[in-house]
Amino acid sequence: MSDDRTKIVLSEDQIPTRWYNLAPDLPTPPPPPLNPATEQPAQPADLAAIFPPALIEQEMTMERWVPIPEAVREIYKLWRPSPLYRARRLEQAVGTRARIYFKYEGASPVGSHKTNSAVAQAYYNKQAGIERLTTETGAGQWGAALSFACSVFGLACDVFQVRTSYETKPYRHIQMETFGAQVTPSPSERTEAGRSLRERFPDTTGSLGMAISEAIEEAAKDPHANYSLGSVLNHVALHQTVIGQEALAQLEAAGERLPDRLFACAGGGSNLAGIAFPFIHENLEGRGQVHVTACEPAAAPSLTQGEYRYDFGDTAGLTPLLKMYTLGADFVPDPVHAGGLRFHGMAPLVSAAYDQGLLDAVAIRQRAAFAAGITFARAEGIIPASESNHAIAGALDYLATAEDDGDGQVVLIGVSGNGQLDLPAYADYLSGDMLDA
The missing domain is CATH 3.40.50.1100 (Rossmann fold)
Structure with a gap:
């Protein structure tokens, strides 16, 4: 761990050895996928x-x-454990008395979680x-x-x-x-x-x-x-839970309690699941009261405007039927820059957690997301991915209205990747040409 405690780093031997599965801990078991031909629970075959x-x-x-297989953990060592930062300059920039941390996945070989x-x-x-x-x-x-x-x-x-x-x-x-x-x-x-x-x-x-x-x-x-x-x-949500497990260990290493608020971007749901599910586990075990917020794009608001029902995961109807919040398999969102969030449905496990009140959701418009991303970049020196900007915007929107400037609260943001290859999107925003979808 660094002496100034701004950057909290774990050693390689602290890479998680297991992935965490939320399914057995849900108060109500998750609905199974269905074979579309029979509408019966899908089988391995x-x-x-x-x-x-x-x-x-x-x-x-x-x-x-x-x-986690040892061969996978060996490759993880190229970038894991990923760092957790105390965002002191961002705290100053937005004038909050909350303590803001962000878990940064942008140092992976391709720049994302x-x-x-x-x-x-x-x-x-x-x-x-x-x-x-x-x-x-x-x-x-x-x-x-x-x-x-x-x-x-x-x-x-x-x-x-x-x-x-x-x-x-x-x-x-x-x-x-x-x-x-x-x-x-x-x-x-x-x-x-x-x-x-x-x-x-x-x-x-x-x-x-x-x-x-x-x-x-x-x-x-x-x-x-x-x-x-x-x-x-x-299984994708499962693999991503190394993020939240590391963040738990890093907050403890920093001498912090569990966060009061956790914000993560959500499209299909893998990033949100990765950072949030281990904290939801803490809540379900009675060790915390972390308020988790999924920050989705207003252009594809499956949680905030979709229906919780069985639907195909693809447009042509080749996948099993999944119980999820969906806008409909034929839904084609506006061409916003956060391409990783332009999906018509939400992960079944995330959908079940939302339906059972274990997290909430907000929809963020594109310009608001990039405005928050630029505030973050100018304060912390990291240009976030277009998708990550939604989580940052969700956190900053909350802090702007928090009582007593969020004094004493701990806020954790999942920054799912870097925006080095998203610079045309930033140029679009800075020029004033960005679609406000």
Whole structure:
């Protein structure tokens, strides 16, 4: 731990050895995924065409703790444990007497939290004898993370990137290609799903739901390929809980109590789950009263405006039916810069936690998110990812109205990644040309 206690760093031997699963701790068990043909609970065989056995087991497990393979922890050592910072300059900039901390995932090999699950998924697929992984990506963080992980374990990687992000963020697909991935703007002419979607939505800017459809189709037709998802599913949320477990240890090392408030951005739900689920566990065990807020984009407000029901995770209807807060599988959000949050539904475990009152949610408009991101960057010297700006905005909005300037409160923000490849979005905001969606 640093002497000035502004940056709290753990040693490599403090990387978590287990992932935490919220499912067995929910007051009401989470509704299972359904086979769309029978509308009965999905069985392992229903998922075997696109996932390896170990990930299917993790998807369905009701074990609270799942061991992290040593080979995965070895790769984690490239960037984990990630730092926790006391944001003293941000406190001064916004005039609060609260103590603000942020958990920073931007130091990973590709600059975001997504690598936590990508490494695990590539490892389990390699162990199962798979040679190629297909996936979707929005802004590009997940695609870059899986491209990196595939390069580590010697797998080919095929990424379908949402068209608007592919066109407006060229450095993202260059990053993926540098790691050896093939990147295709979606919807494309490569797949039957893509061609159908282009016919139905001829001027579409694309969506994560569309890209998922193409990636699943591509995996399903190749016996040597599997599909890999960067958010939403239980096993992805599971892998991300290294974030919150480390943050718990770091706050304790800093001599702090559990936070009063925790803010994290939410699109599909992996980042929110990663930092928040271990703190929700503390609440459920009676050790804390952490108020968790999911900060979603106003352009895709699945929690605050969606319906809690069964829906497909993709636009073409190739996934199992998932019980989640959803805007509808056909929903195509405005082309906001936070491409990683442009998803029509929320992770089933996050949705269940929201439905059961274990967290709340706010919708943040794009300009407000970037205004907060610039305040953060000028105070702390880190340019946040477009997605992370929503969490920062949620925290600053809360502190602006907190009684007594939040005196004595501890506020934790999940900063899911850096914005070094999001600079065109910042230019858009600074020029006044940004869509206020």
